[in-house]
Amino acid sequence: MKSNHSSSSRSSKALHQSLTPRITIFLLIVFILFLFTRLSLFPSESSSRAFDVAPRGLYRHFSPRDYLNESANDPAPFHFCPIYGPGDVLAKKYRAVNLQKSVLNRGSGTRIHRVIHKAMRGLPVTISVLGGSVSSCHGAGEDPLSPTCYPSMFFAWWNSVFPHPASELTNGARRKTDSSYYSYCNGHHLPDQTDLVILEFDSDDDYDGVWLEHFELLVRSILIRPDHPAVIILGHFSPQLQGLYGYAGPEQLHTQVAQFYDTPHVSIKALLYESFLHNPSLALEKYYADPMLPNSGGHRVLADALIHYMQEQICTGWAAVRGYTYDVTLPMIFNSDDAKVEDAVGLFRGMDVRKGDKAQGGKKKLWSPPTDRTAAAAVPRFFLTTRPDPSGGTDPFHFEEVQPFCVSANDLINPLPISLFVGTGWHMKRPSHAVADSLTTVDAYYWYAFYPASKLRVPVTVSGGDVAIWYLTQDSRAGQATSEVSCWVDNNYGGAKVIDGAAGSDPRPSIRIIDRSVEPGSHYVECQLQGTEGVKVAPFKLLGVFTT
Known part of the structure; x- marks a missing residue:
């Protein structure tokens, strides 16, 4: 029994002695391979980069961010x-x-x-x-x-x-x-x-x-x-x-x-x-x-x-x-x-006061000067259909900014003075209710005349040069009578435009340019009802005189 035990101890010792060099060689080979791949595939940062990299520990508090869906x-x-x-x-x-x-x-x-x-x-x-x-x-x-x-x-x-x-x-x-x-x-x-x-x-x-x-x-x-x-x-x-x-x-x-x-x-x-x-x-x-x-x-x-x-x-x-x-x-x-x-001021720059409110002075305006407000949204300095004049020099467009001027029969705040109608044959039509909600024959304010040679003069201010007449058409269907007026600016009788109020449809407002390129400033427009003097005709209905 003793000899058997001694032989087994010697054999296990010999096996251990033979495996130790093999394990050492295997570990050495693994270490050499790791070192080789590290040096060849991942060169040192100091030799390949021109900037320092902060330690990773500084970014532990950061989390991924979805830039494609910021609202998330x-x-x-x-x-x-x-x-x-x-x-x-x-x-x-x-x-x-x-x-x-x-x-x-x-x-x-x-x-x-x-x-x-x-x-x-x-x-x-x-x-x-x-x-x-x-x-x-x-x-x-x-x-x-x-x-x-x-x-x-x-x-x-x-x-x-x-x-x-x-x-x-x-x-x-x-x-x-x-x-x-x-x-x-x-x-x-x-x-x-x-x-x-x-x-x-x-x-x-x-x-x-x-x-x-x-x-x-x-x-x-x-x-x-x-x-x-x-x-x-x-x-x-x-x-x-x-x-x-x-x-x-x-x-x-x-x-x-x-x-x-x-x-x-x-x-x-x-x-x-x-x-x-x-x-x-x-x-x-x-x-x-x-x-x-x-x-x-x-x-x-x-x-x-x-x-x-x-x-x-x-x-x-x-x-x-x-x-x-x-x-x-x-x-x-x-x-x-x-x-x-x-x-904040009121709707009409502080002039309106709601019920229960007291008027206060020294209000600030919540809007900037025009030059500031339009700095990023300027209005073009010419019109959509403007064509430059090659001989215009520094002003090839000959541009004049528009300032629309409106004399309307529907203007209840600043109506035409009654004195302008006295002795002219023209009259002012007022609807039965206080405010006209449309411009039909029933609801509209307008100026009208039904005796030929009746002449109305309306003072206007011109800026851009265009002068227009706004009028209400008359239904010419079923043989209904219509009328005409002749309108001109100042004493430009030769440039007068005849406006026929007839239309083959229900009455509706219409506009007619009677003059262009009128000098800026104060002028007047005259309109005269056409026909045989003394013979009553269908009333011609003027709604307003406009200029730019």
Whole structure:
């Protein structure tokens, strides 16, 4: 037994002695391979880099950041951001592609972001509307501030996002009125100070090049106001106009102006056109009071298109303010923009006082000087159709800024003096109610005469050189009598223009340019009723005299 135990001990010892060198050699080979790969594949940092690397321990408090979805880490305080995201209810309702197509011109958005920036700072915002029958809520409440009409719908949404008790909504829209009137008389329908003006004339203007000039004058005259408001062009889709023009319409002229003056143009045509073609009767029932006017459902679409555009700009503006994006021209901030909310003036520069409020002096104005406010959104120093004169030297455009001048029969604040009508054969028509909500024969204020040779002289001020007559047409169907007037500037009898009031349709306002290139300054316009003297004719109805 002892010999067996001794032999086994010797054999295990011999095995251990034989394995030790092998393990040592194996470990040595592994170490050499590790050292070789370390030196060849991973050279020393000091030999390959020209900068120092901080110890990794300094970054232990950092965490990965999703730059492609910034809202996941730092969400905006608006539920509809990011646009077309999970919180974008309107995108689910109308589809993102249709909402994208509804913006006919987006522009830089500089003026819009100035308004949004003001609202984000907790300051009140005044929103004004100009338009025709659609914006005056004809067919959807009949009240310009009806809750079933898009102006009130949009304003209610605005207050839900930027609530402020001093924010204002004004609606200067008039039934059966196109941009030709507002291009000269918009100042009569806008407050002295406003931040945002919505223009809705896509279904009111004619698809004619003349209306390109009218609409340009309207947009330009608003942009150069002392308060420099932002402008949004809003378009209604009318089945009646689709029957006349097909897909193209007056909105194409308005888009040209929008592009030239960097104003957004939003239209609901992309939202309703396809559904109207597929099922006209259903679309008319759901969205229209008649082939021209929308009902409350159509106004909901108008409000939603406008709201979604503003939501897009709010989300983009917020991202730019936080430094997440740089695709927005942020408004410049000046000391005069830092007035406190309690220093805000009223709608008419502090002249109005609400019931229960006391008038206070020394109010600061919440708007900057024109040169500051337009620094990032300057109005072009020429017109859309301007062509340079090669021989013009330093002034190749011979540019004169427009200052629209409006003498309107509907101006109840500064009407023409009664003395101008005495002994002229012309009279002033006043409707039975205090305020005319349209310009039809029943509702309008106008000047009229029915004895030939009756002559009316109206003093005017000219800046840009154009002089126009605004009048009410007369239905010549069924043999109804019509009349004519001859109008001229100063003593330019040879340049007099004869205006025929006849029209083969219902009475509607119309405009006629009677002179161009009139010298700036004070002038007068004379209009004389035509016909056989002493023989009574159908009354000719003048609505106003306009100049630029």
